Amino acid sequence: MRIPSWAVPLARWLRDYRLLYFRTVRVYECNVSAVATRKPAIEIEVFEAKEEDIRRLAALVSSAPADWIGRQARGSTCLIARAGSTYHGYLWITRGMHRVREVDHIVNVSRDPSGAYIHNVFVMPESRRLGIFGALVEAAKGWAQARGLTRLYTSIARDNDTSERAHRAVGFRTVVGSITVFRVGRRQWKHLSRPRWGNGFDLLS
Numbered sequence: 602m603r604i605p606s607w608a609v610p611l612a613r614w615l616r617d618y619r620l621l622y623f624r625t626v627r628v629y630e631c632n633v634s635a636v637a638t639r640k641p642a643i644e645i646e647v648f649e650a651k652e653e654d655i656r657r658l659a660a661l662v663s664s665a666p667a668d669w670i671g672r673q674a675r676g677s678t679c680l681i682a683r684a685g686s687t688y689h690g691y692l693w694i695t696r697g698m699h700r701v702r703e704v705d706h707i708v709n710v711s712r713d714p715s716g717a718y719i720h721n722v723f724v725m726p727e728s729r730r731l732g733i734f735g736a737l738v739e740a741a742k743g744w745a746q747a748r749g750l751t752r753l754y755t756s757i758a759r760d761n762d763t764s765e766r767a768h769r770a771v772g773f774r775t776v777v778g779s780i781t782v783f784r785v786g787r788r789q790w791k792h793l794s795r796p797r798w799g800n801g802f803d804l805l806s
Contacts, residue, residue: 622784625759626704627776628804630716633742633751635772638735645689645733647740650679658688662723677720680740682733690724692737694744694753698806701756704780706791706805708756713802716752717745738771754804756780778805 650658655673658681659666673679677695681688698709699720710718719741724733738753745753755773757764781792793805 622782624703625779625781626701626706626756627759628708628754628756628778628780629768629773630775630777631742631753631755631768631772633745633753635742637739638771639732641732641736643684643689643731645682645684645736647680647682647736649744650681650691654681655679658691661688678744680737680744682724682728682737682740688725689728689731690722690733690737692719692722692741694719694741696748696750701780703758704782704791706780706782706793708754708804709806710754710804712804713752713754715750716754716802716804717741717748717750718754718804720755722755734767735771777802780805 652670652673655669656666658679659669669679672693676697677693677699680692680694682690695710695718696716697711698707699718700707701720708718710716719738722734722737724737741753745751753773754777755768757768757773759779776796778796779794781794783790783792795803795805
């Protein structure tokens with residue numbers, strides 16, 4: 602199919618004025634017994650955050666502490682990677698629902714009695730390439746195993762190659778669904794895809 606010569610400039614104009622939006626997010630699955638990643642290049646501890654840690658870390662990354670406290674109150678747990686008083690990164694994990702803002706859609710992991718969902722993973726810019734991300738995911742696997750869970754899920758934007766490579770390296774290789782949003786002006790279309798070989802749990806509300 603040949604795209605008309607006027608279509609690309611029009612699409613760019615709509616995008617520049619925030620009148621055009623297109624994004625696909627894929628939901629990946631990982632077995633918690635997947636092969637462990639390499640040990641971090643620095644000595645860190647990964648622990649379940651208390652309110653004091655959440656407030657400090659939220660302020661450090663310019664997020665509203667109240668929003669993070671609210672996230673915790675709704676059932677999400679924050680795992681923090683720290684060395685001494687230096688915060689290197691964090692990860693949130695939940696057994697409930699999480700709204701994927703990029704596609705304005707809810708992933709409901711509570712539909713899988715053996716699963717948990719990780720989201721809002723972040724490694725400080727100065728701490729990247731040190732194995733912090735892998736250490737956080739390994740801690741999330743341990744968190745899940747301690748609760749008798751066998752699967753982790755996460756969502757990755759299809760155009761985020763860096764994030765996809767990092768997640769594949771720690772065991773997230775099976776796609777169990779995807780959400781695509783296409784928006785022009787105030788009109789929006791959404792498409793959900795669920796591979797036939799999925800695990801039988803429909804996580805996409």
